[in-house]
Amino acid sequence: MTKTLSILALLAALGGTAAAQVPVGEADFAAQLQGIRSQAASAGQALAAGVQARAAQKAEPQRILESVMVAMADAPGTGELLVEWLRDNQAAVEFSGQAQGRSAHAWPAGSRPAVYIDASMAQPVSYRYLAVLVAEETAELMLKDFPESAEKRYLAASRMAEVFFELGGTRMTMDDIDGHQDARASQAIRLWVENDPSSGVALLQRQGKPGLAQVREKAAAESQRLVNLKYAIEQMLTVPNDPNAGSLRAELAQTEAALTAAQKTAAAAEAAQKEFAGFKARETEWLWAHQGTLQ
Numbered sequence: 001m002t003k004t005l006s007i008l009a010l011l012a013a014l015g016g017t018a019a020a021q022v023p024v025g026e027a028d029f030a031a032q033l034q035g036i037r038s039q040a041a042s043a044g045q046a047l048a049a050g051v052q053a054r055a056a057q058k059a060e061p062q063r064i065l066e067s068v069m070v071a072m073a074d075a076p077g078t079g080e081l082l083v084e085w086l087r088d089n090q091a092a093v094e095f096s097g098q099a100q101g102r103s104a105h106a107w108p109a110g111s112r113p114a115v116y117i118d119a120s121m122a123q124p125v126s127y128r129y130l131a132v133l134v135a136e137e138t139a140e141l142m143l144k145d146f147p148e149s150a151e152k153r154y155l156a157a158s159r160m161a162e163v164f165f166e167l168g169g170t171r172m173t174m175d176d177i178d179g180h181q182d183a184r185a186s187q188a189i190r191l192w193v194e195n196d197p198s199s200g201v202a203l204l205q206r207q208g209k210p211g212l213a214q215v216r217e218k219a220a221a222e223s224q225r226l227v228n229l230k231y232a233i234e235q236m237l238t239v240p241n242d243p244n245a246g247s248l249r250a251e252l253a254q255t256e257a258a259l260t261a262a263q264k265t266a267a268a269a270e271a272a273q274k275e276f277a278g279f280k281a282r283e284t285e286w287l288w289a290h291q292g293t294l295q
Helices: 003-013 026-074 078-088 127-142 150-166 183-194 197-206 212-236 245-289
Strands: 092-095 103-106 114-117
Touching: 026 078, 026 092, 026 127, 078 127, 078 150, 103 127, 114 127, 127 150, 127 183, 150 183, 150 197, 150 245, 183 197, 197 245, 212 245
Parallel strands: 092 114
Antiparallel strands: 103 114
């Protein structure tokens, strides 16, 4: 094969046009080959840049959440408190399908706590709105041992509202947070805006949420009932050769487990009452420190 035929074969293999497939000299061929190599290099660079861009785009949402956390931590007050708790507990805060369209939290036994945000919540990007979601789920994690009650709902709402105002939110924008209409978030912020802790708890009780005092009283009454039942079963077990002894022992075990749970609930409600009293005092401090932000 002549040199010219070798050149034509190489050009054809490299995708040369029909017009290029004519005999050329060595110098012309070298120039054409260099051009082809330059185009290939440019294409390779473009491909690499595209891969990097896609990788950056994939990482971008997580960087947004990291920036939200920084913004929360830099605003002295509730946001700082929440981020400190998340970091102290090595919590994961990430975009995840586990959030199922909004936000969620999880704390599996033996694992670290996690806050999940649905990626769709990042559009349009709003640090304020994402911070409100992070605050809501973090509050639930922090209050996992706090009995479900009106006080718990008000406390969680306060976390959301205070972070919202710390990051520049206003009363005028709490129903439309930078393009996000979220009835649940707006309702929580409004509850805090329109009520102090005492009136907020009273409002939630009228809506059907039990107060901590009710939770504690109910658990104490249940504990006493179970103590009496336990004693009665133990007395029946003293009867010799009782054919029902097996079922009585099973019932005793169930009663003891229920008694332990009721006593735990009563103790948790008592501890929560003390925690809520401390929270009310801190609320006054927060209002004095942030009175200029409440617009």
